[in-house]
């Protein structure tokens with residue numbers, strides 16, 4: 001199906017990659033996240049009052065619409081169903097949330113303030129990404145604050161650069177070069193994405209402004225591009241349920257809710273599940289499944305398929321530990337064995353918590 005000039009041709013064997021946003025405080029992580037989710041929020045949740053689920057699916061149709069202006073010449077085919085962005089602090093999603101021993105995040109955005117360069121948490125984030133061998137792009141943020149910058153709202157970065165005076169371009173390049181030098185000291189060979197010839201070895205820099213939206217189309221196109229090119233095995237759908245609890249909340253009049261990330265497989269209303277709680281393994285049922293696209297319908301949906309974020313209402317779930325796995329109990333499940341596994345998980349999780 002054609003969306004403007006961006007070609008969408010879904011490959012049903014692929015799931016959406018999970019993306020998280022890392023970086024130093026105030027670099028613009030939340031603002032970038034909001035920008036990425038903007039089209040969806042505007043389309044689905046007028047007023048935006050509904051509390052966001054901790055993992056939001058940005059659909060490929062939205063990405064196609066937002067990237068028309070930049071994909072015109074490249075004609076890159078979009079095959080994945082979307083990008084699932086996680087809203088929890090990046091460090092937790094990486095260090096604590098694990099599924100089958102690997103990290104939950106498939107790809108990351110490292111946000112760096114072009115004026116501040118690398119800061120303490122930027123360096124911590126880089127170490128984390130390097131240790132997990134996670135592919136990432138660098139959003140070199142706040143370009144709109146380069147002295148004399150003329151903003152072109154929501155435009156691809158190269159179109160913005162064209163309207164700047166020579167002095168402004170020089171100033172921008174000087175600042176970018178300084179950050180590139182700092183990144184090199186951390187063994188990161190970063191290259192502006194429009195000059196990058198080897199995306200596997202060299203993380204791409206995308207200059208952005210979360211305030212004016214410049215460079216956001218570039219970022220939105222690069223994420224599927226990298227995922228399709230380098231992660232196709234990893235994002236091939238699997239039948240077995242892989243589901244992690246991102247956040248636990250108690251909602252007035254509703255009871256305990258779990259924001260989960262269903263990576264693979266499916267969940268159904270009424271499924272019997274086992275959770276890892278502070279009081280040990282708890283067996284309960286999924287009463288309601290709320291999806292971000294229909295948060296207002298009290299009955300929710302019958303079934304969801306990975307990869308997706310959802311909010312589950314379940315009795316007895318209030319002590320569930322964020323970061324642990326949600327297990328579905330099927331007719332063939334050995335509950336005694338599963339309980340042992342969950343209790344071992346509790347031990348790991350609590351020792352992690354007590355070690356700070």
Ligand code: GDP
Pocket residue numbers: 023024025026027028029030031032141142143144145208209210211212
């Ligand atoms: P976080 O702590 O990394 O999540 O950063 P925030 O997204 O909360 O942003 C910190 C501050 O920087 C806020 O006041 C934002 O409005 C501002 N900010 C974020 N991105 C940009 C940008 O691209 N340009 C400008 N001028 N300000 C930005």
